[in-house]
Amino acid sequence: xxxxxxxxxxxxxxxxxxxxxxxxxxxxxxxxxxxxxxxxxxxxxxxxxxxxxxxxxxxxxxxxxxxxxxxxxxxxxxxxxxxxxxxxxxxxxxxxxxxxxxxxxxxxxxxxx
Amino acid sequence: xxxxxxxxxxxxxxxxxxxxxxxxxxxxxxxxxxxxxxxxxxxxxxxxxxxxxxxxxxxxxxxxxxxxxxxxxxxxxxxxxxxxxxxxxxxxxxxxxxxxxxxxxxxxxxxxxxxxxxxxxxxxxxxxxxxxxxxxxxxxxxxxxxxxxxxxxxxxxxxxxxxxxxxx
Numbered sequence: 001x002x003x004x005x006x007x008x009x010x011x012x013x014x015x016x017x018x019x020x021x022x023x024x025x026x027x028x029x030x031x032x033x034x035x036x037x038x039x040x041x042x043x044x045x046x047x048x049x050x051x052x053x054x055x056x057x058x059x060x061x062x063x064x065x066x067x068x069x070x071x072x073x074x075x076x077x078x079x080x081x082x083x084x085x086x087x088x089x090x091x092x093x094x095x096x097x098x099x100x101x102x103x104x105x106x107x108x109x110x111x112x113x
Numbered sequence: 114x115x116x117x118x119x120x121x122x123x124x125x126x127x128x129x130x131x132x133x134x135x136x137x138x139x140x141x142x143x144x145x146x147x148x149x150x151x152x153x154x155x156x157x158x159x160x161x162x163x164x165x166x167x168x169x170x171x172x173x174x175x176x177x178x179x180x181x182x183x184x185x186x187x188x189x190x191x192x193x194x195x196x197x198x199x200x201x202x203x204x205x206x207x208x209x210x211x212x213x214x215x216x217x218x219x220x221x222x223x224x225x226x227x228x229x230x231x232x233x234x235x236x237x238x239x240x241x242x243x244x245x246x247x248x249x250x251x252x253x254x255x256x257x258x259x260x261x262x263x264x265x266x267x268x269x270x271x272x273x274x275x276x277x278x279x280x281x
Contacts, residue, residue, distance in 0.1 A: 025125035092233035
């Protein structure tokens, strides 16, 4: 399955809804979208991963790259994910302590930037 | 031992094919359903790593994925022939502190942590570095083999499959 991406503004955050598989083939599309958003002034991002079916370390690298980009503007990058099979790779790599991970988009949007 | 070999041009698009074939054969071999996600991720990581290494040093050479139903175990071997330049090694991930975890990842699309992720997923893992390249061998126990005659072959553009039937 390919990658699907859509983004919208919600309060002071930009929510990016991601679906499908994030791997070495599709990750460039996600990186491109994040770079576009940051360059257009969206520094507080919420990445909704509830529809993601697969995530590998290439995808993690793109998310880390996004985090570094928004931090350079004193921004934030929050994740929404409740799927254990996706969360597992965050735990393995220690990134659960780096990314704020929320149970819902509403929680992530309501969080203080 | 029934073996399926997949050789593919080192293109990112084919990594997904390797994942799909590996999971399908692991299920057939009897790997526990709960471990199939590990097979999917680990084979994908190893194939991504091999594709990245080939793309950098030998883009015309195919990547080899060898999948074997060993009866009581399923073995996935991912082999690159990209030499020993810039080889990454199995290392521990930080796990606790923020910055080390962040610093593992560069800003390009080659994460460089594939082997570490595999190490965190697979208990039975062997990584052999030679002057020719790297062989990553991952083994999972088979608990409930699904036996049926023959293994179907799929046609995937740019990829070639070979099936070795079990010896009599």
